[in-house]
Amino acid sequence: MTVLNSRKALKPAPGEGTTAARARRRNGTSDGMMRVYQLVLAAVVLGAWELLGRAGIIDEFFFPLPSDILATVWSWISTGYVFPHLWITMQEALLAFAVGTAAGLFLGFLLARVRFLERLFDPFLQMFNALPRVVLAPIFLLWFGLGIWSKVAFGFTLVFFIVFFNTLEGVKNVDRVLVDNARMLGASEKQLLRHVFIPSALTWIFSSLHISVGFAITGAVVGEYLGASAGVGYAIAQAQGVFDTQGVFAGMFILMIVVLIIDLLVNRLERYLLRWRPVQSS
Amino acid sequence: MTLSSAGTPTQYAVELQGCTKQFSTPGGGTYFAVRDIDLKVEPGRFVSIVGPTGSGKSTILNMAAGLLKPSSGTASSFGAPVHGVNRRASYMFQQDALLPWKTVIENVSLGLTMAGVGKAEAHSEAQRWLEKVGLKNFADRYPHQLSGGMRKRTAVAQAWIVNPDILLMDEPFSALDVQTRQIMENELLALWQESGKAVVFITHDLDEAIALSDEVVILGAGPGSTVVGNYEITIPRPRDLLDIRDDPKFVELHREIWGRLKIEVSKTYEAARAEEGEVA
Numbered sequence: 001m002t003v004l005n006s007r008k009a010l011k012p013a014p015g016e017g018t019t020a021a022r023a024r025r026r027n028g029t030s031d032g033m034m035r036v037y038q039l040v041l042a043a044v045v046l047g048a049w050e051l052l053g054r055a056g057i058i059d060e061f062f063f064p065l066p067s068d069i070l071a072t073v074w075s076w077i078s079t080g081y082v083f084p085h086l087w088i089t090m091q092e093a094l095l096a097f098a099v100g101t102a103a104g105l106f107l108g109f110l111l112a113r114v115r116f117l118e119r120l121f122d123p124f125l126q127m128f129n130a131l132p133r134v135v136l137a138p139i140f141l142l143w144f145g146l147g148i149w150s151k152v153a154f155g156f157t158l159v160f161f162i163v164f165f166n167t168l169e170g171v172k173n174v175d176r177v178l179v180d181n182a183r184m185l186g187a188s189e190k191q192l193l194r195h196v197f198i199p200s201a202l203t204w205i206f207s208s209l210h211i212s213v214g215f216a217i218t219g220a221v222v223g224e225y226l227g228a229s230a231g232v233g234y235a236i237a238q239a240q241g242v243f244d245t246q247g248v249f250a251g252m253f254i255l256m257i258v259v260l261i262i263d264l265l266v267n268r269l270e271r272y273l274l275r276w277r278p279v280q281s282s
Numbered sequence: 283m284t285l286s287s288a289g290t291p292t293q294y295a296v297e298l299q300g301c302t303k304q305f306s307t308p309g310g311g312t313y314f315a316v317r318d319i320d321l322k323v324e325p326g327r328f329v330s331i332v333g334p335t336g337s338g339k340s341t342i343l344n345m346a347a348g349l350l351k352p353s354s355g356t357a358s359s360f361g362a363p364v365h366g367v368n369r370r371a372s373y374m375f376q377q378d379a380l381l382p383w384k385t386v387i388e389n390v391s392l393g394l395t396m397a398g399v400g401k402a403e404a405h406s407e408a409q410r411w412l413e414k415v416g417l418k419n420f421a422d423r424y425p426h427q428l429s430g431g432m433r434k435r436t437a438v439a440q441a442w443i444v445n446p447d448i449l450l451m452d453e454p455f456s457a458l459d460v461q462t463r464q465i466m467e468n469e470l471l472a473l474w475q476e477s478g479k480a481v482v483f484i485t486h487d488l489d490e491a492i493a494l495s496d497e498v499v500i501l502g503a504g505p506g507s508t509v510v511g512n513y514e515i516t517i518p519r520p521r522d523l524l525d526i527r528d529d530p531k532f533v534e535l536h537r538e539i540w541g542r543l544k545i546e547v548s549k550t551y552e553a554a555r556a557e558e559g560e561v562a
Binding site for chain 1: 368377378
């Protein structure tokens with residue numbers, strides 16, 4: 001099982017996008033030129049793959065030609081074959097994401113604010129978190145059946161812990177002075193939450209959002225792969241069942257693009273909600 | 283040493299009686315931050331607390347604010363014991379305490395909006411305060427876009443807008459450069475004059491304390507420090523802070539109080555050296 005989007009798993013990197021952009025510029029290469037280089041690199045790698053495949057040096061059965069993969073992707077899209085599957089997967093991922101995030105946020109805030117509960121639940125949460133989640137998939141399949149709910153439950157267990165631990169840390173790491181200041185200005189517990197804790201935890205929550213979006217989709221796809229009647233994971237499993245490696249790669253490619261688009265949207269939202277943050281200057 | 287002889291008001295804006303604050307250390311011991319603090323601040327008076335590093339100045343202020351509960355002794359404000367935060371006081375912190383995710387005007391109006399004042403009304407009042415502190419064109423900036431001095435002005439407006447009876451200030455200008463600091467001190471005095479508010483001002487800078495205050499309280503060396511001196515500052519008001527350091531009265535008071543403070547500062551220094559010696 002792979003984490004689709006694990007490079008953002010670490011603690012919040014303030015102003016990640018902007019620093020990256022600046023660093024690039026500092027190195028003397030403009031953003032536009034870097035795009036060109038990136039395209040060249042991709043073209044070289046794919047071209048080499050294609051040529052080596054056509055020359056028979058790498059086995060076309062295990063590594064289908066990029067042109068064939070693209071053709072399969074196109075046929076899946078043009079015939080509309082992939083869309084019902086994609087829709088199912090997205091539904092599962094969205095539900096897992098929504099429920100997991102809501103529960104993670106709620107429990108994260110609650111435990112961060114009530115020390116007794118944090119100490120009470122801590123060992124149990126650690127235990128559940130230590131469990132490799134994929135082993136839950138079969139049991140969820142038994143409990144919730146082949147439909148979407150077994151995948152939602154599976155995705156939930158992945159999303160929940162990420163959001164929960166990040167929220168807990170985020171709320172606990174709020175600057176003491178900000179809290180004291182707000183209290184001196186007359187903030188009630190509810191107002192503290194709204195004006196201080198939630199905005200302050202937002203950087204942590206966003207770093208968890210990036211990865212939990214990936215996890216929600218991972219959960220859905222892995223769940224489908226293990227047993228389903230629809231979904232992209234199911235489509236990939238079907239293709240594999242008939243040794244259609246082109247189909248497997250096509251499914252991977254489509255998932256990759258979808259996750260990239262979603263991540264882009266999360267980035268947009270993050271940039272808007274965290275617009276108060278100073279641009280990191282080096 | 284002279285104590286306020288007025289004696290008439292029985293209700294002090296801030297009154298600490300025999301306040302001790304102790305913390306238990308990880309090693310199982312007890313650490314006394316301050317011991318047996320008696321402090322009385324009449325309404326409308328400007329009182330500074332000066333002491334060497336680690337003498338528990340902020341602890342005293344936090345007890346007056348209700349952010350810390352004294353381990354023993356009582357903290358009261360206008361005759362009523364302080365439970366939870368002191369609702370009649372505003373606090374200016376040494377560090378930046380503006381909410382970085384709120385614009386200047388949102389920060390300034392925060393005290394009002396949290397008290398239930400409508401947003402439009404709170405913002406127009408905040409705008410009035412921003413004009414007063416010279417920031418009317420910066421209402422929509424975020425704190426990180428301001429200079430240190432501008433952030434302090436914002437903090438002043440944020441603290442004053444709720445019209446508190448007491449202002450607790452914990453080395454509010456210590457992070458500023460000397461010139462900006464003198465300007466800020468002058469502006470603070472101008473605001474405070476005739477406002478009838480009591481001010482408890484913490485500083486380690488004796489010049490600043492004498493220049494601003496009606497009364498200077500000297501704390502002994504920590505840990506477990508207590509009040510060791512209490513000086514009435516009789517320099518007439520209004521004062522011009524830019525020239526006050528040449529005033530003969532200022533010089534005389536400074537010599538007298540520094541004579542006392544010096545002893546405590548040396549104690550702190552000796553203690554720090556002894557500790558270093560132990561470690562080495």
